[in-house]
Amino acid sequence: xxxxxxxxxxxxxxxxxxxxxxxxxxxxxxxxxxxxxxxxxxxxxxxxxxxxxxxxxxxxxxxxxxxxxxxxxxxxxxxxxxxxxxxxxxxxxxxxxxxxxx
Amino acid sequence: xxxxxxxxxxxxxxxxxxxxxxxxxxxxxxxxxxxxxxxxxxxxxxxxxxxxxxxxxxxxxxxxxxxxxxxxxxxxxxxxxxxxxxxxxxxxxxxxxxxxxxxxxxxxxxxxxxxxxxxxxxxxxxxxxxxxxxxxxxxxxxxxxxxxxxxxxxxxxxxxxxxxxxxxxxxxxxxxxxxxxxxxxxxxxxxxxxxxxxxxxxxxxxxxxxxxxxxxxxxxxxxxxxxxxxxxxxxxxxxxxxxxxxxxxxxxxxxxxxxxxxxxxxxxxxxxxxxxxxxxxxxxxxxxxxxxxxxxxxxxxxxxxxxxxxxxxxxxxxxxxxxxxxxxxxxxxxxxxxxxxxxxxxxxxxxxxxxxxxxxxxxxxxxxxxxxxxxxxxxxxxxxxxxxxxxxxxxxxxxxxxxxxxxxxxxxxxxxxxxxxxxxxxx
Numbered sequence: 152x153x154x155x156x157x158x159x160x161x162x163x164x165x166x167x168x169x170x171x172x173x174x175x176x177x178x179x180x181x182x183x184x185x186x187x188x189x190x191x192x193x194x195x196x197x198x199x200x201x202x203x204x205x206x207x208x209x210x211x212x213x214x215x216x217x218x219x220x221x222x223x224x225x226x227x228x229x230x231x232x233x234x235x236x237x238x239x240x241x242x243x244x245x246x247x248x249x250x251x252x253x
Numbered sequence: 254x255x256x257x258x259x260x261x262x263x264x265x266x267x268x269x270x271x272x273x274x275x276x277x278x279x280x281x282x283x284x285x286x287x288x289x290x291x292x293x294x295x296x297x298x299x300x301x302x303x304x305x306x307x308x309x310x311x312x313x314x315x316x317x318x319x320x321x322x323x324x325x326x327x328x329x330x331x332x333x334x335x336x337x338x339x340x341x342x343x344x345x346x347x348x349x350x351x352x353x354x355x356x357x358x359x360x361x362x363x364x365x366x367x368x369x370x371x372x373x374x375x376x377x378x379x380x381x382x383x384x385x386x387x388x389x390x391x392x393x394x395x396x397x398x399x400x401x402x403x404x405x406x407x408x409x410x411x412x413x414x415x416x417x418x419x420x421x422x423x424x425x426x427x428x429x430x431x432x433x434x435x436x437x438x439x440x441x442x443x444x445x446x447x448x449x450x451x452x453x454x455x456x457x458x459x460x461x462x463x464x465x466x467x468x469x470x471x472x473x474x475x476x477x478x479x480x481x482x483x484x485x486x487x488x489x490x491x492x493x494x495x496x497x498x499x500x501x502x503x504x505x506x507x508x509x510x511x512x513x514x515x516x517x518x519x520x521x522x523x524x525x526x527x528x529x530x531x532x533x534x535x536x537x538x539x540x541x542x543x544x545x546x547x548x549x550x551x552x553x554x555x556x557x558x559x560x561x562x563x564x565x566x567x568x569x570x571x572x573x574x575x576x577x578x579x580x581x582x583x584x585x586x587x588x589x590x591x592x593x594x595x596x597x598x599x600x601x602x603x604x605x606x607x608x609x610x611x612x613x614x615x616x617x618x619x620x621x622x623x624x625x626x627x628x629x630x631x632x633x634x635x636x637x638x639x640x641x642x643x644x645x646x647x648x649x650x651x652x653x654x655x656x657x658x659x660x661x662x663x664x665x666x667x668x669x670x671x672x673x674x675x676x677x678x679x680x
Contacts (some may be wrong), residue, residue, distance in 0.1 A: 177614075186618050189593070227656065227660075228620055233652075
C-alpha cells in the first residue's frame with residue numbers, strides 16, 4: 152500500500168510542476184462560453200427564443216458585447232451581464248463561438 | 254480491491270489523452286472504458302454536469318446518473334402551476350436524451366457513499382464504483398425544525414411544494430378548493446434557503462389567480478426574515494399596486510410550530526395566524542446523501558467546496574453542486590447557478606483525469622426571472638469571478654442588476670431561458 156501511495160504521490164508531483172506555473176487553462180474560452188449556454192443553448196446553438204451565437208463572425212460578437220457593456224445597446228439583462236466580463240474574456244468567448252457549427 | 258489507485262490514475266490519464274485523438278469519430282459505439290463518474294441527482298446541477306462530462310470528453314467517460322424520479326420536473330416555473338397558468342407537464346422533461354448520449358441513468362436512490370472504497374450504494378444493494386463522485390442532491394426539508402409538522406398527516410395537509418412535483422399540483426388543488434374570501438398563508442424560513450425570490454413569486458402567482466377567480470381572498474406572506482430577501486422593490490411595488498388589498502407582507506415571522514388540525518401557524522414573537530391554506534416552507538439543508546457522505550461542513554447544513562472544482566473541502570474526489578453547497582457571497586441557491594456549478598465541476602474533473610489542475614480563473618453568472626403575473630416578468634442577474642486571495646467567487650463590481658419593472662418581453666425571455674437551460678442540461 153505504501154509503495155502504491157508513493158507512486159501516486161510521485162505522479163501527482165510530476166503533474167504539479169507544470170501546474171504551478173500555469174495561469175491560463177487550455178480550455179478557458181470553452182469554459183467561459185459554457186456560462187452563456189444556459190440561455191443561448193449548448194455550444195451557442197439556441198433551442199429557441201434566444202439568438203444563436205455559434206458560427207457568428209467574431210467581430211460581430213465582440214461589437215455586440217462591447218455595445219452592451221458600454222450601454223450603447225439598450226436591453227434587459229445583457230448590458231448588466233456584459234459589464235461582468237473583461238475585454239479579454241469577451242474576445243476569447245467571441246472567438247470560440249465563431250468557431251462553433253451553428 | 255481489483256484496481257489499485259495507481260492503475261486507476263494511469264488509466265484515467267490514458268483515456269483523457271485519447272479524448273481529442275483522431276479516432277474520436279470512428280467507432281460506432283465504443284465501450285466506455287474511461288474513468289467512472291457517478292452523479293447523484295439529476296436536477297439543474299447534476300444533469301448539467303453529466304451532459305458536459307459526456308460532451309467535453311467526446312463520450313469517453315463512463316458516466317452514471319442516479320436519479321429517484323422518472324423525469325425532471327423544474328422548480329423554476331413551478332409557481333406558474335400553482336397560479337394555474339401552466340400544467341406540471343409544461344415543466345417536465347425526460348432523461349431520454351441523456352440515455353441516448355450513452356449516460357447510464359439509474360432511476361434509483363443513493364443510500365450510502367463509501368469514500369474509502371469509492372462506491373455509492375443504491376437501493377437494490379448494488380455498489381457503483383467511482384473515480385469521481387458528484388453529489389447534486391438538492392435540499393433536505395427539515396420538518397423537525399417546525400413543531401407539529403413531523404407526522405405524514407400534517408405534511409399531507411400543510412404542504413411545502415418546495416420540490417417541484419406532486420406537492421406542486423397538490424398545492425394548486427388546495428388553492429382551487431379554497432373558498433372566495435379565504436386566506437392563503439406562506440411561511441418563509443430564514444435565509445439561506447433554496448430560491449430566494451421563489452416565495453415572493455409564489456405570492457404573486459396566488460394573487461394573480463385570486464384577483465381573477467376569487468377576488469375577496471388574501472395572500473399573507475409570513476417572512477422569517479427581517480425584510481424581503483430578493484428583488485424587494487419590484488415585489489413590493491407589485492403587492493402595493495397590482496395586488497393591493499390581496500397581498501399582505503409581514504416580516505419577522507419566525508415559525509416555531511403548526512397545528513394541522515386548526516391550520517394555525519405559531520411564531521416566536523408574532524401572534525398566531527390561522528389560514529385556509531397554509532404553505533410552510535421549512536428550513537432546509539443539503540440533501541440527505543450529503544450528510545451520509547460526510548460532506549456537510551457548515552453549520553450542520555451545507556457543504557463547503559473548493560470553488561475551483563466544487564470538490565468537497567473535506568472528502569477527496571467528491572464534488573458537491575447546487576443548493577447543497579455553502580454559497581459564496583451574493584451567490585443565490587438557484588437552478589441557473591447549479592447549472593454553472595455543474596460546468597465548472599465537469600471541467601475540473603476532466604482536468605483531474607488528465608493530471609491537470611482546475612481552471613484557475615472560472616467565471617460564472619446567474620440569471621433569475623420571477624413572474625409577477627402569468628406573463629409579466631422581472632429579473633435579477635450577476636456575474637461572479639473567482640478571487641484567488643479569498644478563495645471564493647465574488648461578484649464583478651459594476652455588473653449585474655435588476656429589471657426596472659415587470660414586462661411581457663421579459664416574460665418571453667423567461668420562457669426562452671427555460672427552454673434553453675432544459676436543453677442545455679437534458680438534450
